[in-house]
Amino acid sequence: MQITVLVLILALLTVIGFQMGRTRAAASVGGRVVELHSVPSYHGFYVALWAGLPALFLFVLWTASEGWLVMQMVLASLPSRLTTGDTQSLSLLKADILNIAHGISTGRESDPDVAAAAKHYNALHAISGWSLLVIGSSLAALGLAYGRQHIGPDLRARNRVERVVSIALIVCSMVAILTTVGIVLSLLFEALRFFSAVSPLEFLFGTHWSPQMAMRADQVGSSGSFGAIPLFAGTLLITVIAMVVAVPIGLMSAIYMSEYANPTVRTWLKPILEILAGIPTVVYGFFAALTMAPFVRTMGQNLGLDVSSESALSAGIVMGVMIIPFVSSLSDDVINAVPQSLRDGSYGLGATKSETIRQVVLPAALPGIVAAVMLAVSRAIGETMIVTMAAGLTANLTANPLEAVTTVTTQIATLLVGDQEFDSPKTLSAFGLGLVLFLVTLSLNMVALRVVQKYREKYD
Amino acid sequence: MSVTAAKSHYQSEAFARRLRARYAAERNFKIAGIAAIAIASLMLVVLLSSIVTKGYTAFWQAQVRVEVTFDKAQVEERNYTAILRQGLYAQFPEITERGARRTLNELLSSGAPYELEAMVTRDPSIVGTTRTVWVRADDEVDQFVKGYFTRSGPEAERRLNDAKIAAVDALVAKGALVQSFNTTLFSAGDSREAEQAGIWGAIVGSLLTLLVTMSLSVPIGIAAAVYLEEFAPKNKWTDLIEVNINNLAAVPSIIFGLLGLAVFLGFFGLPRSAPLVGGLVMALMTLPVIIISARVALKSVPPSIREAALGIGASPLQTVTHHVLPLAMPGILTGTIIGMARALGETAPLLMIGMVAFIVDIPHGWTDSATVLPVQIYMWADSPERAFTERTSAAIMILLGFLILMNGLAVFLRKKFERRW
Numbered sequence: 088m089q090i091t092v093l094v095l096i097l098a099l100l101t102v103i104g105f106q107m108g109r110t111r112a113a114a115s116v117g118g119r120v121v122e123l124h125s126v127p128s129y130h131g132f133y134v135a136l137w138a139g140l141p142a143l144f145l146f147v148l149w150t151a152s153e154g155w156l157v158m159q160m161v162l163a164s165l166p167s168r169l170t171t172g173d174t175q176s177l178s179l180l181k182a183d184i185l186n187i188a189h190g191i192s193t194g195r196e197s198d199p200d201v202a203a204a205a206k207h208y209n210a211l212h213a214i215s216g217w218s219l220l221v222i223g224s225s226l227a228a229l230g231l232a233y234g235r236q237h238i239g240p241d242l243r244a245r246n247r248v249e250r251v252v253s254i255a256l257i258v259c260s261m262v263a264i265l266t267t268v269g270i271v272l273s274l275l276f277e278a279l280r281f282f283s284a285v286s287p288l289e290f291l292f293g294t295h296w297s298p299q300m301a302m303r304a305d306q307v308g309s310s311g312s313f314g315a316i317p318l319f320a321g322t323l324l325i326t327v328i329a330m331v332v333a334v335p336i337g338l339m340s341a342i343y344m345s346e347y348a349n350p351t352v353r354t355w356l357k358p359i360l361e362i363l364a365g366i367p368t369v370v371y372g373f374f375a376a377l378t379m380a381p382f383v384r385t386m387g388q389n390l391g392l393d394v395s396s397e398s399a400l401s402a403g404i405v406m407g408v409m410i411i412p413f414v415s416s417l418s419d420d421v422i423n424a425v426p427q428s429l430r431d432g433s434y435g436l437g438a439t440k441s442e443t444i445r446q447v448v449l450p451a452a453l454p455g456i457v458a459a460v461m462l463a464v465s466r467a468i469g470e471t472m473i474v475t476m477a478a479g480l481t482a483n484l485t486a487n488p489l490e491a492v493t494t495v496t497t498q499i500a501t502l503l504v505g506d507q508e509f510d511s512p513k514t515l516s517a518f519g520l521g522l523v524l525f526l527v528t529l530s531l532n533m534v535a536l537r538v539v540q541k542y543r544e545k546y547d
Numbered sequence: 548m549s550v551t552a553a554k555s556h557y558q559s560e561a562f563a564r565r566l567r568a569r570y571a572a573e574r575n576f577k578i579a580g581i582a583a584i585a586i587a588s589l590m591l592v593v594l595l596s597s598i599v600t601k602g603y604t605a606f607w608q609a610q611v612r613v614e615v616t617f618d619k620a621q622v623e624e625r626n627y628t629a630i631l632r633q634g635l636y637a638q639f640p641e642i643t644e645r646g647a648r649r650t651l652n653e654l655l656s657s658g659a660p661y662e663l664e665a666m667v668t669r670d671p672s673i674v675g676t677t678r679t680v681w682v683r684a685d686d687e688v689d690q691f692v693k694g695y696f697t698r699s700g701p702e703a704e705r706r707l708n709d710a711k712i713a714a715v716d717a718l719v720a721k722g723a724l725v726q727s728f729n730t731t732l733f734s735a736g737d738s739r740e741a742e743q744a745g746i747w748g749a750i751v752g753s754l755l756t757l758l759v760t761m762s763l764s765v766p767i768g769i770a771a772a773v774y775l776e777e778f779a780p781k782n783k784w785t786d787l788i789e790v791n792i793n794n795l796a797a798v799p800s801i802i803f804g805l806l807g808l809a810v811f812l813g814f815f816g817l818p819r820s821a822p823l824v825g826g827l828v829m830a831l832m833t834l835p836v837i838i839i840s841a842r843v844a845l846k847s848v849p850p851s852i853r854e855a856a857l858g859i860g861a862s863p864l865q866t867v868t869h870h871v872l873p874l875a876m877p878g879i880l881t882g883t884i885i886g887m888a889r890a891l892g893e894t895a896p897l898l899m900i901g902m903v904a905f906i907v908d909i910p911h912g913w914t915d916s917a918t919v920l921p922v923q924i925y926m927w928a929d930s931p932e933r934a935f936t937e938r939t940s941a942a943i944m945i946l947l948g949f950l951i952l953m954n955g956l957a958v959f960l961r962k963k964f965e966r967r968w
Binding site: 151154155185189245249252253255256257259260261262263264266267269270273274276277335336337338339340342343344347356359360362363365366367368369370371372373374376377378408411412415439440441442444445462465466468469470471472475476496499500503504517518521524525528529532533536 | 569570572573575576577579580581582583584586587588590591593594597598601766767768770771773774775778779787788790791792793794795797798799800801802803804805806808809810813814815816818831834835838862863864888891892893894895898899901903921922924925928929936939940943946947950954
């Protein structure tokens with residue numbers, strides 16, 4: 088609530104600041120705005136920035152640190168019998184306090200001290216909210232007054248405002264870098280925690296995957312085992328099936344559309360592939376699980392084959408269909424980039440259209456097509472919903488497409504869904520898998536993008 | 548053709564044979580191209596038609612007419628179940644035995660008493676009167692009326708036993724069991740009972756998430772594109788940013804979910820299942836898409852515009868904000884809408900940050916627990932009941948409807964404002 092009010096006050100003050108700066112600048116030269124260094128609206132922006140920016144920084148810093156600070160104060164006030172424990176019990180305690188404070192039932196009888204701590208937490212939180220509101224709005228008002236003082240004919244308002252804007256632009260373009268850094272760090276950090284419990288060699292080369300941890304120490308098979316080879320094999324199997332479907336169909340449609348189809352036909356065919364590309368993956372997953380899997384199963388039974396109801400084949404085929412437009416639009420670009428002179432030369436020697444395509448256009452476009460297929464492979468490896476819904480959950484080291492296999496993404500999704508505890512090797516293993524997935528797709532993409540770029544330069 | 552071809556005359560038999568073979572190869576190649584496109588189109592048709600045929604019946608829901616008397620004492624006890632059952636039993640005076648009456652009870656949705664309660668809350672003056680009300684039938688009855696369950700075969704293997712079928716037939720014959728438009732689907736949140744489940748909660752969750760995504764990724768994306776395209780010096784650093792953005796666009800979406808889980812939930816301690824977190828993750832995911840399309844749009848504005856503006860004394864920033872950006876806006880908007888459409892259909896990263904929870908209430912704020920439309924589809928697809936399969940397909944149709952709307956808007960904008968320089 089306080090945050091909404093604060094945002095409204097800040098918005099109001101910046102608008103007032105803008106108006107004030109503009110009118111004051113015009114008044115300072117008696118309405119002859121040509122005597123100003125910058126046009127009045129830049130003076131307006133100048134004051135508005137003074138009103139808005141410091142308060143915005145305070146707001147961001149405050150909200151980022153508030154939760155941690157308040158929690159530390161709460162923990163400090165707790166009796167020591169609760170706070171002396173290992174990190175795991177401490178994080179559990181924090182989660183309990185947060186849950187009770189937010190009115191979520193923890194499902195068990197709560198310690199009266201914890202309940203009191205939750206109350207304390209809420210009180211501190213409210214105090215913090217109100218003080219942020221008061222301090223934030225006064226900071227904005229101060230900034231406004233300070234900026235307003237500077238207004239005058241000699242103020243280089245435009246240069247200053249543009250400087251702030253260009254810094255803001257640079258910061259925005261760095262968000263993408265920060266995202267990558269965030270991905271790498273978070274994956275690395277959690278994966279290292281996982282690898283401190285499970286050896287990387289066992290993870291990468293082990294052939295038995297059963298991440299279930301025991302509830303009690305004396306339970307049979309209590310350790311859980313994290314050999315990810317079956318997952319890699321399952322991912323590979325489904326990817327290969329998807330590529331077998333997507334590459335010929337995607338490539339041939341691209342060839343037909345760019346070399347044979349006349350423009351009218353193309354305007355009708357292109358949207359079909361675009362629609363295929365626009366369908367959400369969860370819809371493909373539903374289709375794979377409820378239409379394709381029973382169909383494949385019945386077909387298999389008619390042929391006397393034993394097909395699992397979660398066969399790799401059905402998930403792979405549907406994934407292939409999903410990737411067709413991806414392959415076809417990338418190859419379309421590549422084929423169109425082959426210079427017309429190459430084709431004309433081939434026609435001039437008497438080659439037919441298909442001979443020209445097979446012996447001139449495709450070899451010339453080959454690097455680009457290979458890159459397109461690599462991008463498609465990286466897409467297939469990272470695809471989650473189709474395999475989560477239509478492929479199996481149990482690890483199975485097989486090359487038989489009629490059996491159920493599981494994939495890396497399926498395991499990541501199932502390991503992390505609905506699981507609150509964040510410390511067991513079971514949940515952390517998802518980050519290990521995520522790291523492998525990220526590195527594999529990243530290297531595929533890097534190489535493919537480099538190849539595409541080289542290829543473009545060749546014919547530009 | 549080999550060198551020996553020079554020996555044969557162009558009218559020779561061998562020549563004609565080779566020519567026929569070459570033309571046949573040409574024809575086959577072309578047919579292969581057509582076949583590829585035909586297969587792709589066929590898959591699209593099969594996909595869409597399987598969803599429509601599975602799901603169109605979900606827009607109707609069987610309703611049962613019951614004459615109920617809102618007895619004052621029972622209303623005060625809030626015993627709406629009894630009120631409803633008395634009305635139901637009155638339609639079957641011949642059935643008095645306990646077990647048979649239990650079968651009758653199962654005809655109605657377990658949520659039907661709450662409908663009566665809602666009626667009384669809305670209009671307390673109906674207490675003491677007898678009204679004709681339509682209440683939702685149980686999902687199995689609903690599916691039976693729609694013809695999905697057989698009425699023949701061994702009784703033990705059927706979803707509905709003989710007594711229930713007889714009761715349903717009697718109601719249908721009296722006109723007391725009809726299918727009407729399924730308003731619940733569009734107004735309710737999730738439920739374990741198919742006939743009470745709706746997608747409104749998921750739609751609101753999707754809207755909240757998308758609003759967060761849009762308010763972050765659009766301004767940041769456009770700003771980054773403007774910087775990279777208009778101001779950035781060509782050096783190693785900007786090359787790095789560029790390569791980075793291109794790679795980020797191809798990172799699997801589930802990785803963004805892991806990032807959200809580790810950073811937003813783990814490090815910043817934001818609440819699970821919240822549209823705020825979902826929107827943040829989606830914003831990071833759509834950012835590269837928006838940056839790339841905005842850069843293309845900026846690139847298509849001819850340099851002469853910039854030179855003219857600079858020539859009459861505009862500063863570089865004024866050139867961009869007054870001239871280049873407005874001219875590139877249609878292209879940027881198109882790219883943005885397509886990016887948003889992709890975010891609307893995305894599921895995997897949201898599973899990671901807990902938006903997959905079972906949530907009955909309609910979310911009201913950024914930090915309420917919520918789910919989104921694709922995740923709702925994912926959860927319903929897991930439910931074994933036939934009625935949920937139907938509703939999943941209906942939800943997919945609605946999701947596709949939103950996507951078609953957004954993409955149609957993008958195409959319209961492109962057609963209307965596109966400029967060829």
